[in-house]
Amino acid sequence: MQPNLTHLALHVPDLDACIAFYERFCGMRIIHQREGKGSRIVWMAEPGKEHSFIFVIMPGGELRHLADDDYSHFGFAVSSREEIDLIAQEARAIGCLVWAPRDEPYPVGYYCGLRDPAGNYVEFSYGQPLGPGSEAMPIPPST
Structure with a gap:
């Protein structure tokens, strides 16, 4: 099982x-x-x-205090780069943006990160081999 x-x-x-x-x-x-x-x-x-x-x-629970270089997070995929930009803009306006939008090589893609009210980091990504559009993307072989 x-x-x-x-x-x-x-x-x-x-x-x-x-x-x-x-x-x-x-x-x-x-x-x-x-x-x-x-x-x-x-x-x-x-x-x-x-x-x-x-x-x-x-x-x-207690408020989590994650370091700036701690990439522990929950990941959510969105269907466009524009959605990432809109989420980041809204998060910046209310003070919870922790990673401004950025591009990383495949399989990471375009993403931003927010801090939820409990202190957890939440990533929003586009272009990963997970989520919307992933059917057309191969998952890289392990090395």
Whole structure:
């Protein structure tokens, strides 16, 4: 049997701020919420992916303080370079842009990075062999 990655669960310092961030920038929506273990537990997913991958977020986490050269992140693909530029522009305006748009050699592509309200980095990319348009791109062989 092959395991399938189905969710990522995070404790966050401000649940409502994180919900708003993932709705605004990632197009995710709440698909389930309940009271549990003394707090509210929220499941969020991208439309159409409710049965394949979700974020589970719960209050109580500490703000993450990632170094500028720490590239730990959640990755979201978008369908154009222009979307990257618009996301970066909006993020810059509200003070959460951490990586300005940049081009990197294949397979990285064009991307920018934001900081969510919990301190996690969130990458938005175009041109990777994952996400929109990836069907036409080969995944490089391992070396």
